[in-house]
Amino acid sequence: MSRPLVLVAVAAFLVLGLAPVAMMLARVDGAQLADFLSERSLALLGRTALLGTGAALVALVVGIPFGFVVARTDVPGASFWRVAGILPILLPPLVVAMSWAGMTTLRGGLATTLVLGLCAFPLVSLYVARAFERIDARQEEAALLAGGLAAAIRVELPLVLPSALFAACFAFVLSVNDFAVPDYVSSIGPKWNVYADEVFASWRSAQDTGAAVAAALPLVLLTLLALLPALELRRRNLLTSFSGDFRAPGRLRLGAWRWPALAFVLAVLGVAAFAPLGRLMWESGGGPRGFSVENARAAFARALELGRSNIASSLLFAVGAAAIAVPVGFVLGHALERLQRVGRWLAPLVVVPIAVPAILFGIGGIALWNRPATGALYDSGWMAVLLFAGRLLPFVVLAFAAATAMLDPRIEESARVSGIGPTRRLVRIVAPTLTLAFVGSTLLVFVLAMRELDAAILVPAANSCVLFRLYNAVHFGRDDFVAALALIVVFFVVAPGLLWTLFVGRRLEVLP
């Protein structure tokens, strides 16, 4: 363990990740807490919990069979679908909600829950797929010999379930903290407000951050309640990871069931990704007024012209956030895993930046940086970079901790007894063996920062991001411009992962 590097990384985490949360909490005064148990607060809490549970259930119901089918069966194009299955989580939920609003008459809580659940299902399917792939072939073969497929499933399900539940907890957290989808769905149909958009509304109406933060504290507790079991499940999941003489399992033959399985995969991806993208494409070409390629071309040209600076800002923010979060996350993630006993207690601290709603994290960022000494930074794009880096650091730390857990400790031990010092071990031995985690984490931060709206919405410097532009455009009327801009955003979010898949193809270590 390189003490100087760890200290620098801890300091960076304290400033970027924890200080905004502390500043946010400092804004609350005792009197503002009185409203906690009011009928209105309880109703909000109930709706928010319902939204999170519903979205997590949707993610589980869709994600478990999807992950199993693409990872472990001979469904036609399984490897392709395994990669394509990530697409729904790359799409900004606001974009999916926009397109679904145009295609269906679903509104209110059901629409919000379905959209957020479908956007989060790849989390579950990715974890489930990875867990299925880590079951030793011999374990499965022994179960098959003992009692056929039913016995194999009985043996494997308990091994996979912790991963699925961990991912579902994360789906819950992402859903209850999303403000853009409930806000948008409420704006086009019956109002179904939850905590996240209520916090935004109370801040917008009164500009009283203390009241907004106080109002959201039950949401913070709700999120923590979901994250703590998630961390325990993650630990168990890592403990059951494969060992040295691991033998990868083969794909199970489905026979005639291959085609229904393929239909299921297509239906899921159709609903969660292809239909929304198709709808946006149709709208960009004129939609109900009559689709034409010329219209689409004009809409894209207009979106590129008007949104160019926003796209450039978002790209800079995302790249900047990745450049900061990845090295810090690497050092912390490695330390978290290798200092196992201490790490177990530190893990809850690491997830604090994502345990608070992004919108409150933004408020904390304002409180931290909007002061005379840091005014220049607050007004510059660096503010957005630091905000996104702090907000997304937990994902990177957990991703590197998971990658480190997969690394044979003897690789580091042999360096240690060979006289290699801690910093050189980390830089020359550990880092090169975690190359895929580096690429994966960089892409993860890039994607999440590109689609981040909630943390950016209250911070003036971050308002130049493209999602904010899209959010504003949606609320000022939907037209071909909005659809084209949404598709351009999707392109930039998907492009790096797509290029990697096409030209390198190695599976990235990206799961926290």
Next chain:
Amino acid sequence: MNAVAFEQVRVDLGGRTVLGPIDLPIASRTWTLCVGPSGSGKTTLLRAIAGLVAPRSGRVHLAGTLASDGPRLLVPPERRRIGLVFQGGGAGLWPHMSVRSTLEFVLAASGIPRGERARRCGELVELVELRGLEARRPGELSGGEAQRLALARALAHDPKVLLLDEPLGPLDARLRRDLAERIHRVHTERGLTTLHVTHDPDETRDFADRCIRLEQGRIVNDEAA
């Protein structure tokens, strides 16, 4: 002088005592065989000497210097001048480094000047007969070649104590014999103190000066080989 001395050393892992308390002096320039069933504490014994696990209690001395005092590591592993060859076919080799870069990396870390590294690296490659394979990475080596690289790496920083954790296990009989003789030659030429943990004492009984048997973390037999 003893190269290694355990004084009432006890190691706990996961809340369970896996080694000791034991007293174990190991004289310099000797070859000690350590045998015993799985889970008897053989690997833990090596790891405690290397400083990769901290004892719960007791003291570990290396060449007369107090290296571990209870859970306090007074001399960190990287300063103990110990060579360790892990159990398994090339386990712990650095997958991103070729044979040459592995050895040069260790030589550089032990302060060997750049100009001299190539020569020392060549000697090590010659010693373990990996000539012609310098550009290969561990994944491109056979089991026997990988173990020879592990041995060369363990010797690169000129250790005083060589710890062998069943290094011959995954090899076939001919390779086992060949590598065992090679290690013994190095042991003699360099005046090393070698502690060889094995399931199969016949592997190197001819070379050993002493044989200890561990069971349930305790030394149950200690005799001249």
